[in-house]
Amino acid sequence: MLDDSITVRLGLPVLRILEQWELENYFQVKVIYLRSKANCLKCGKVTTKVHDRRLQYKKDRGLRDKIVLLKILKRRFRCPLERKVFTEPDEVFGLRRRSSRRFREYLGREALHQTVRRVAQKERVGEGLVRTGVAEEIGRMLKAKGVK
Template identity: 30%
Template structure:
């Protein structure tokens, strides 16, 4: 049977579905414990969970969608409820970080409109991703420059 290598080590593939026009992977995070975003304590007490549909890089010329099981935890220390975090997916985003980066790079050598058509994503979504990634890259560049300047003083 054919299998997709996800190359996102934080996830375990639970189920794979290959359709004519796209590929679907149901995934869960490998760890069962999260650090509370309010007080910093670790907890494994699952409050509930939801499934988030996330677009990733295409595989074999077909869009790849991840159905990510996102657990919400209740902290035993402060009693707050918080969502699981991921290295490869920013909070509240519906694209992996690498797919967002890929769209940004495509826009550099093309136009937002062309990328929107090619990837079959709304223009406004591609535009929002492009400027969001550009802003992050600018921030990282400025931090690097500041670090270099501090080391030369």
């Protein structure tokens, strides 16, 4: 441990940090969900049987001018009843997303008072991701107003 190191909370209490690295332009944090079991998506039966794990790379909001990359060890569980394999829930990122919800939320809010291009440049992401964030933010605002 370096003498001048500090600890920053990830702020995602459902995840456990397994490893972390600080590189020149990146923070990389390897994480896994704290859960040890999951409910089968089909029948609802609880299972602890892990079928396999795979590493997925997701972007999170930057920290001190560095990109934060979360490497999540995603598990697939096996239902004991039907022997079907299913992926564990992913509330931090969302289904098939390559960024965290909170990062998209941040991008969407930033783009309400700056251009999409400006936000994309500042956060070093594609404009498409910023637009996704804006769409999700508008969806949340409409939902809060009771519009379906």
